[in-house]
Amino acid sequence: MNADLLASSAAKDAQPPAGLSATARVLWLAKACRWDEAHDLCQDLPDPDGAWIHAWLHREEGDYGNACYWYGRAGKPAVSRDASLVKEWFEIARELLPP
Numbered sequence: 001m002n003a004d005l006l007a008s009s010a011a012k013d014a015q016p017p018a019g020l021s022a023t024a025r026v027l028w029l030a031k032a033c034r035w036d037e038a039h040d041l042c043q044d045l046p047d048p049d050g051a052w053i054h055a056w057l058h059r060e061e062g063d064y065g066n067a068c069y070w071y072g073r074a075g076k077p078a079v080s081r082d083a084s085l086v087k088e089w090f091e092i093a094r095e096l097l098p099p
Contacts, residue, residue, distance in 0.1 A: 003093035007031050026053055027093050035061065048074040049096055056092060060085050 001009075001017065001024055009017055010031035020028060022045055029038035035057060042053045055070035055078075064081045071078040079088055 001097065002099055003027075003090055003097055006093060006097065007090070021097075023049055023053075023096050026050075027089070027097070030057060030060070031089060031093075048076070052076055052092055052096075056085070056088055059088075 001020065006024060006028055010028050016025050016028040016032075022041065026038050026042045026045060029035075029041065030053065039054070039057050042050045042057060044050070045053065051070050051074035055067045055074055055076070058064075058067035058070060059079070059081075068078040
């Protein structure tokens with residue numbers, strides 16, 4: 001499932017679609033504003049992918065310092081504190097999911 005379809009599903013569906021990869025499931029939960037579930041599951045993803053999603057989740061939570069730690073673990077530069085969360089979610093999803 002690509003980023004656009006995943007985002008659309010998260011906006012309208014009560015549950016993630018069946019058969020999602022672990023990465024897609026975490027991204028779906030994050031987009032569906034199910035932070036705790038996404039946070040718990042992203043810790044099981046392999047670095048650096050899980051760390052990048054983990055960074056985004058902490059930035060969305062408002063914990064920029066913790067987010068910066070996870071960007072480092074992901075090998076990614078920390079985005080600015082006020083960068084668009086929506087834009088970054090799509091950047092992550094487009095890189096980690098198939099087209």
